[in-house]
Each structure stands twice: as C-alpha cells, then as structure tokens.
Amino acid sequence: MPDSVIVFSPKAERDAAENLSAFISMSRSQLTIFGAGLQFDDMEWDVTEAIQQKGRGKERVRIYFSTQESAGDTLPTQMAEPFVLFAKAYVRYMQGIRPTKNQAFRVTALRALDAAFRQSDHPSLVMIDGETFNRAARVIAERLKQSTAYRVGTQLELIAKFISEHRLTATPLSWRCPIKRPLDAVRVGPEFDKRRSEKMPSQAALDALPKTFLVATQPKDLLFSSIAAILCSAPDRINEVLLLTDDCEVHEQTSDGKAAYGLRWKPAKGADPMVKWIIPSMAPVVAEAIAKIRRLTEDARCIARWYELNPEKLYLPQNLEHLRIKPLLTMDEVKEIILQEEGSASFASLWCSTNNVLLIKSRGRMCARFADVEKAVIALLPVGFPLLNAELGLKFSEALILVRRNELHSARSTFGCVVEPVR
Known part of the structure; x- marks a missing residue:
C-alpha cells in the first residue's frame, strides 16, 4: 500500500x-x-x-x-x-x-x-x-x-x-x-469458440503478413509488419512489445552447444523481467524484424539521448548547429529546424502561431527568437520525458520502438527535433 x-x-x-x-x-x-x-x-x-x-x-x-x-x-x-x-x-x-x-x-x-x-x-x-x-x-x-x-x-x-x-x-x-x-464474458463452450473464430483475421489477411514484411518500405509499414513478425514468433501483449528495449536481444548456447536466440521482455502486469526464447525456425525472422525496427528508430533514440543530456537545449543536427548562435531565425530557418523534410511555405509561421512563438519583423522579414523556438520545441516533448514508462524505469533513449513526431503519419511532415512513443 x-x-x-x-x-x-x-x-x-x-x-x-x-x-x-x-x-x-x-x-x-x-x-x-x-x-x-x-x-x-x-x-x-x-x-x-x-x-x-x-x-x-x-x-x-x-x-x-x-x-x-x-x-x-x-x-x-x-x-x-x-x-x-x-x-x-x-x-x-x-x-x-x-x-x-x-x-x-x-x-x-x-x-x-x-x-x-x-x-x-x-x-x-x-x-x-x-x-x-x-x-x-x-x-x-x-x-x-x-x-x-x-x-x-x-x-x-x-x-x-x-x-x-x-x-x-x-x-x-x-x-x-x-x-x-x-x-x-464466458470463455468456455461452443458459443465462446464461435465468437473467438469470428474475431480471427481472414486467411487472406494472414497470408499478407509475410509478404508485407518482405516488401515494406514506408516507415509505418516497416514498423507494423516487423511488430507483427515478432508477435507471430513470440505471442504476447502488444504493449509489452512496445516496451522492448533497444538491447532486448539475447544470444546464448544450449547445453548441447546449439545457438539460442531470445528477447528480454518486461511484463506489463508487474512480473519480473524474463527472456522468451524463439523457436529456431523463427529466430532469423525475429532478428531481421528487430534489425529493421532498430534502423528505423535510431534517429529518434539519438534525439532522446540529446534531451536527456541537454534538457534545456534544442536538438539540432550537425548541419544546423550554426543556427544555435543566431538570436533571430528566419521562417526558412525555423522550418529547417522543425521539419525533417520539406514543408509548405507557410509552415513556420503557422507553427510559431500555434506554439505561441512571437513573430518579429526584422529587415523586412518575419523572424522568431531562437530562445522562443527552443522553449516551444522542448515543450513538445512527451509527458514524463525522459521516462517512457516510470513503472519500469524505461527511458525513451533505451526504447526499441520510438519515432520522431509524425514519422508514422501519412499526411503530416516528420519533426526532426521531437520524439514520441508509438501508441
């Protein structure tokens, strides 16, 4: 208590x-x-x-x-x-x-x-x-x-x-x-078996899973097909998959000298951490899925590590570090800082307005103070940062599944300086 x-x-x-x-x-x-x-x-x-x-x-x-x-x-x-x-x-x-x-x-x-x-x-x-x-x-x-x-x-x-x-x-x-x-709510008997069968995905959907895993190229497809591969190989709660750590893989040898591959899990309902061993035939699939996810999410972990070490400083990639010493930023520079890719011409001014960043006219151009942009971006970090899960003591920088803001969104541009968990 x-x-x-x-x-x-x-x-x-x-x-x-x-x-x-x-x-x-x-x-x-x-x-x-x-x-x-x-x-x-x-x-x-x-x-x-x-x-x-x-x-x-x-x-x-x-x-x-x-x-x-x-x-x-x-x-x-x-x-x-x-x-x-x-x-x-x-x-x-x-x-x-x-x-x-x-x-x-x-x-x-x-x-x-x-x-x-x-x-x-x-x-x-x-x-x-x-x-x-x-x-x-x-x-x-x-x-x-x-x-x-x-x-x-x-x-x-x-x-x-x-x-x-x-x-x-x-x-x-x-x-x-x-x-x-x-x-x-009754979980035994023919009626329950019938309801359970009706909730199962179709055979066509099941057949599509491995095909999607092989051909996926978009971040959302890569991540979700890889998560599906892990769940098919090591059935568990989806929220436990989302709480896997970057170093979740375990490689050992069995008593007869054979290689054993497993994943280190943190159960969602408070049990002690455990290793779930993958059957040998599925081990290469899971290893590939983990590798795909790790490549996709490494940039997000890098950003999270930056904010853990520099909680009051804006993350900037190396090619934009020179902007840190500028007191005023143009709208093009604000857009470069916020977005990972090209955005609309009006993005920066709209973003500033939405996030209460004061716009200043300087030499005929609209600008924003670097300090104001920095403060607004840091305020966009997830609730509880740097901890992704306080109960488990899991930091964002340690999580396998972590993305930059909007990275999985089909219509919105990815933010290059803010991370978010996958929900």
Whole structure:
C-alpha cells in the first residue's frame, strides 16, 4: 500500500453523519493521492502526473465530477453537494487502496448513484439505501451496453460495500448488483469458440503478413509488419512489445552447444523481467524484424539521448548547429529546424502561431527568437520525458520502438527535433 494512504477507521460511537464528515475531511486534508496540491473542490482533477495511461500520448488525464446528464457537455455541471464531496473523497481514497489507471468505471458508477440519489426523497446522504442503489443499477443498465454495464455495476457494488463497512449510512446496508455477467464474458463452450473464430483475421489477411514484411518500405509499414513478425514468433501483449528495449536481444548456447536466440521482455502486469526464447525456425525472422525496427528508430533514440543530456537545449543536427548562435531565425530557418523534410511555405509561421512563438519583423522579414523556438520545441516533448514508462524505469533513449513526431503519419511532415512513443 502506498505510503501516502491513510486507512479510514470509523468510530463506533459516532453516528453516520459524523463518520461521513470525518471521511471527507480526511480525504481532503490528509491524503496525498493525486498529489498533495490537488485542488479538492475543483470539478475537474488533472491527474496526468499520477496516472500514466498507455496509448494517450500527450493527452492529459482528467477526472470530471460531472453529473451523468452533462458528462459529455462542453461545460458540464458538477454533481450537487453533499454527494460530490463523498464522490471526490471516495475516488481519492480508493485510488490509494485499489489503484486503477482507468477511473471511468468508478466515476460512471458514482454518476449513476448521484442521479439516483437526486431522484430520491432522502434529505441526507446518510439516508441512502438499497432502493437508491437499485435505481442507480437500472440507470446503468438502461444507458450502457451489457458488458460495460456489468463492469460499472461491479463498481457500484463496491461503493455499497464501502459505505456499509465504514458505517456511512443511518441504517445497515447490504446490497448486491442485479446486473448479470454478459454471455460474451464466458470463455468456455461452443458459443465462446464461435465468437473467438469470428474475431480471427481472414486467411487472406494472414497470408499478407509475410509478404508485407518482405516488401515494406514506408516507415509505418516497416514498423507494423516487423511488430507483427515478432508477435507471430513470440505471442504476447502488444504493449509489452512496445516496451522492448533497444538491447532486448539475447544470444546464448544450449547445453548441447546449439545457438539460442531470445528477447528480454518486461511484463506489463508487474512480473519480473524474463527472456522468451524463439523457436529456431523463427529466430532469423525475429532478428531481421528487430534489425529493421532498430534502423528505423535510431534517429529518434539519438534525439532522446540529446534531451536527456541537454534538457534545456534544442536538438539540432550537425548541419544546423550554426543556427544555435543566431538570436533571430528566419521562417526558412525555423522550418529547417522543425521539419525533417520539406514543408509548405507557410509552415513556420503557422507553427510559431500555434506554439505561441512571437513573430518579429526584422529587415523586412518575419523572424522568431531562437530562445522562443527552443522553449516551444522542448515543450513538445512527451509527458514524463525522459521516462517512457516510470513503472519500469524505461527511458525513451533505451526504447526499441520510438519515432520522431509524425514519422508514422501519412499526411503530416516528420519533426526532426521531437520524439514520441508509438501508441
């Protein structure tokens, strides 16, 4: 359990209202989950630094304590007090007791319970009862597809259990969620076999994989076909492939003197690092795939290494180092710094405008300060840099699969001075 977690112990001599008030006060003032400086009373919590979600890139991770009815609105409405105070306290507390990287199910359950509570005639939150939870379950079942409703329902049941165990209601509460486990969650029997078969790629798609691997030339095709080759040879989770290190290859000899080839993996669910050995017939394919990826991504690792050693300095290739001593840059020079290849004539001015770089007219030409460009570029580095994965301690410069920004995009130009993970 994290050091910042304080276990809430209700007092037997207190009534429910006092226990509830004490729980909210403790969560607001004593916990440091999501950071000691968390603005508890805000409707929106930015928890990006505390929760690293895979596949989100630079997108911020936020929790919105909005009503169910306004959850998708541009300007949502906050849950009404006093329920919202309990909801915030519960989310913060439970993140310490049962941490999750996806708050969606927990918050969705709270929104349904908030809606049900507002529909009831209860004058106080401590009067919440089984019928309120039944109403919340009906709301969930009506609004969500069955598989999602079941998962949100399990969170609703956890809330009921928490309220009961911590004596936050005036009368004892014992409630089980009536939402049934969906049939597609059952993983045995003929129905499951049929669903699994329907999800398999066609034979034509499978036949295309090795052909693509042999003929691919574009960065996106090279990378994805190489990843597919690795997965076909060493089946595992895709996010674990994306977290392979540049030095993941292992070469050893078996007891009978034969060569053995494997990959060093860092399991996604917290297990110790391990070596997965590749069957001899597929070893050359995997070795070629790793080599293709390494060649494709070496420039990105070079850029990442630069920023690790020079966190406040803009990366410039050798042929552009002379620009570092210029106080003002022309738009052509800005474009040379940002883009790996030729871009549109208006790119630099648009980029400066988008990234709040002040444009200055000098000798009849639009220019930008080198220092402003440098600051704007460094701000584009991924969240958490230099760590690609804080849990594993994996740096961007150590990752096998890393690209320059937009390098895999079919329409946008590649940035020559910024890296990004593959999601």
